[in-house]
Amino acid sequence: MTLIDLTVPSLRQRGLDSLPVAIIGAGPIGLAAAANLVERGIDFVIYESGDEVGANIRQWGHTRLFSPWRHVVDPASQRLLEPTGWRLPSPDRLPTGAELVEQYLEPLARLEPIASRIHTGAAIVAVTRQGMDRTRTARRAQTPFLLRVRTAAGVDEFTARAVIDASGTYDHPNSLASSGLEPLGLADVAGRVSHALPDVLGRDRAAFAGRHITVVGAGHSAANTLIALAELAEHEVGTRVDWLIRNANAVRVTTSDDDELAARATIGRRVDALVASGRITVVDRFEIVRLARSEDGVRLIGARDGELVEHETDIVVNATGFRPNLDILREIRLELDEIVEAPKRLAPLIDPNVHSCGTVEPHGFAELQHPEPGFFLAGMKSYGRAPTFLLATGYEQVRSITAWLGGDVAAASQVELVLPATGVCSTGGSAASGCC
Known part of the structure; x- marks a missing residue:
């Protein structure tokens, strides 16, 4: 799909609201963010580095999830799908990763309001503010985000009013070495x-x-x-x-x-x-x-x-687990926990030394905010190195974030989530590891 140049020449006169929200990643959380934005009438663009939606999940598609269908479908996405005749598969059945993609993510991505805004084969190589590195403060919140994107045609840049990074962690495994560094040899x-x-x-x-x-x-x-x-x-x-x-x-x-x-x-x-x-x-x-x-x-x-x-x-x-790729965010002002590399206010709620998947407290935009206004990590990437992530948790994250982006602070602040009671979660830190 050809990328559309989203740069607006008279940006400061027209304001940030004329620009779309940029979503990084077309997995379950990225597509859920899109569904919520559709319901709120907010424009968006999805950048997916893979050639298809759910590219990371397809790599472990043979693996069966631990969570049944009723826990792995986003409510807003379901509301968009049902008028097309789509129905939730057997609620108590455990899907494989491939079934999750084929029976849920692909139909969702084919919906016109979403399909027209997905750009596959589009890898984000950097995120910053237009004309600003991380050291500049004046008018920062009023300046659009700039995303540098690599496609088969080359590298280009596009602007956005806000960014939701839901790119996951599967492509960035932890090291085999106990030091955290790549082992010698x-x-x-x-x-x-x-x-x-x-x-x-x-x-x-x-x-x-x-x-x-x-x-x-x-x-x-x-x-x-x-x-x-x-x-x-x-x-x-x-x-x-x-x-x-x-x-x-x-x-x-x-x-x-x-x-x-x-x-x-x-x-x-x-x-x-x-x-x-x-x-x-x-x-x-x-x-x-x-x-x-x-x-x-x-x-x-x-x-x-x-x-x-x-x-x-x-x-x-x-199989030592995964970690977030933060290299693309060097020019973004992040506030991360020094241990698990999750947003500072979220980290105590997901500390694997204290919490299992089912004891993680509901959280939303307030816990996911950074000193960079309008930028959010969501989904598995928001958990840093903590392995306690559930898809249902990510769906509630993006519901809250998109409500906040829409100016509905009351809905954004009303965070509710009922999770299945669980035991200790995997150090694998991916949906395939069992925390979904």
């Missing part, structure tokens, strides 16, 4: 390191069958992959599965028996059973420092209790 073995949630029983089967695989990570992304690999090993001779964790046990895979998301409540027990049966071998208390080539695969070099240790494998799956 990663470039030498990059072809042997897989992103989280590979489709080992489908698209990626040939790459994993008959191999020795080590899954690194202690959350639900790791657990989902371990279960799939154990099934692969039943059918493919020579397939071996190791589970490497930094601590003595993987506490975040464990969930309480009264978790209302039953599929998540059982996943820890399934992995425990596979470990007990010997189908998965646990390598615990292993702090990765360096990666190196071996004759047939990868050597993981690290420390255990202060001693040098090594582990050899054919393939490494990085």
